[in-house]
Amino acid sequence: MYLFVWLKRITWLVVFYFLLRFLFLFFNIKSFQFADAQQISYAFLYGLKFDLSAIFISNILFTIASLLPFKFIEKQSYQNSLKYIYWIPNIIFFWTNIADFEYYKFIGRRTIFEIFGIMGDVFAQSFSLLSSYWYLIVLWGIVSFLFVRFTPNKKQADVLPRFNLPVGIIVWLLAIGFTILFFRGGFQEKPLRINQAFEQHDNHLGNLTLNTTFTFLTTIDAKGTEKVSYFTDNKAVERLISRDRSSHFEKTTTPPNIVVIILESFGKEYMGYKNPYKGYTPFLDSLAKKSVFMENCFANGRESIIAMPSITAAIPQLIEEPFITSSYQSNKFVGLGTIMKQFGYTTSFFHGARNGSMGFEGFSQLAGFDKYYGINEYPKDKYKTDFDQNWGIFDEPYLEYFAQELTKEKNPFVGCVFTLSSHHPYPIPSKYKGRFPKGKAEIHESLGYTDLSLKHFFSEAAKQPWFANTLFIITADHTQFNTEPIYATPTGAYRVPLILFHADNAKLNEIKQKVDTLKVCQHTDILPTILDFLHISQNQVLPFGESIFAQNTGKAFQLNSGVFRFISKFPNHQSIEYLEMGIDGKAKFFDLKAKEIKVNDGEEKTFTEQIKAYIQFYRNGLIENSWSKN
Structure with a gap:
């Protein structure tokens, strides 16, 4: 033996x-x-x-x-x-x-x-x-x-x-x-x-x-198929997850266009604006200064395939597998494209990578977008010079192409674009080599290139007839390397910019007056925010998102390695804090520096019950395919 x-x-x-x-x-x-x-x-x-x-x-x-x-x-x-x-x-x-x-x-x-x-x-x-x-x-x-x-x-x-x-x-x-x-x-x-x-x-x-x-x-068979039963009364769940769906804007005679720009890996850490250092994004900093800049916005995950459903359908990740790759992606839900088409909008989604990459093309169709523009749709005569030899088209020519294609759209329209040059291996056109700061991490130089590409996009867009009547929403899909100590925390690794810009100063000032830029918000809040701005009913939106114009302190959800995180500003507390909870329901509370804090029994019960209600609605709704009643 x-x-x-x-x-x-x-x-x-x-x-x-x-x-x-x-x-x-x-x-x-x-x-x-x-x-x-x-x-x-x-x-x-x-x-x-x-x-x-x-x-x-x-x-x-x-x-x-x-x-x-x-x-x-x-x-x-x-x-x-x-x-x-x-x-x-x-x-x-x-x-x-x-x-x-x-x-x-x-x-x-x-x-x-x-x-x-x-x-x-x-x-x-x-x-x-x-x-x-x-x-x-x-x-x-x-x-x-x-x-x-x-x-x-x-x-x-x-x-x-x-x-x-x-x-x-x-x-x-x-x-x-x-x-x-x-x-x-x-x-x-x-x-x-x-x-x-x-x-x-x-x-x-x-x-x-x-x-x-x-x-x-241990995740081979992890499909989020186990129901949870924190609550036996569905009405209690509905009460705990109810969100503010009121309208904060009047309907306009000329419906505004919406442009959503999702910047690959642009963590808030990389900006100079609202940070005690220079950063790597001079144009984005200048744009943020004259826009509405949400200082406490959090991504719902650390991957692009988590950001896509969060931003376009208010679906965060509350099971281990991203929604796009799960067996539930064909469940009934209502996305940005579906809603906007009901109100006469044309909708399109642009991503300069290979068609099918990250499942974006298929999901954009499920979210109701009329058209998807991938590398197959990019002009063949420009492909050879504009291809980065890695993922797809360089950001500068692709964002220029995006602006030109939007001009062809019938107004009003919703156009979304997802950049890619700041994705590994961070390619930069040869003519720009050595122009941008190398920084502390490999990604930093490519951020400078994408930032310049964004500047050129706005210069091109400003020449178009649709520009003056368009709300621009700019965010990042997720963060990447943390090189600054103030962001090297569990929550700092999820901080992303959220910028709302409008060329009409009167409209921009109205937006500024209606929002608290210090409130907690997240990717899933972008869809209801768009609907609120357009005076469109938010009742079809899943409860994981809420307009940033809602008069409350806001909240954000994350799931990392089996631990749920619920970020908010608790009543009677001066700062933003968060709780972490396993599926067993045991929770602890922390400040944003990850130092454990004490809360009273009432606060613990209130916020633990809230996150449990969201988890139960999410998971059981997936299994029963009951998110959407339509």
């Missing part, structure tokens, strides 16, 4: 998962700059529980095959085949962990199974990704070589005298039982889950505790 060999190889894996966690910390050291040695040590120690869970479940076939109580396993050919059963799966999972050394910087969490929903985009960019992150491949090769080269092998002393068959079967079954036990994380009623890694209530430390093997394997 080869019990000792099996135990040594399992222990060998524990060593490598420790090494991978150390390397993850090394590559993302800026994310942990506020954590002290004790907190990091605890993350490593507690992470052993998740490592053992991942190791035992990913090696279940090796366990079953290694300890079979039959004589044929002693054959050298069989023992050789066992090595490959041991090596191949673990080397593959080593890669998922190593890939997260860099991918984590983009999405702010460990990779989960939903990555397969965007594999088409990953494959399309495989050459670019490999050329940019070749060192990860080299590192993977080194780690794999060390793993294989020094794998513990059988020694004579390791081989126990053969048990009789009944005893061998018992040992084999016990090993399988221990595999299940370690995978579950113990004898507790509920198995080990991702959100249990966040005992220190810090996204970064929680993700240091986790490993990607665990998050990947």
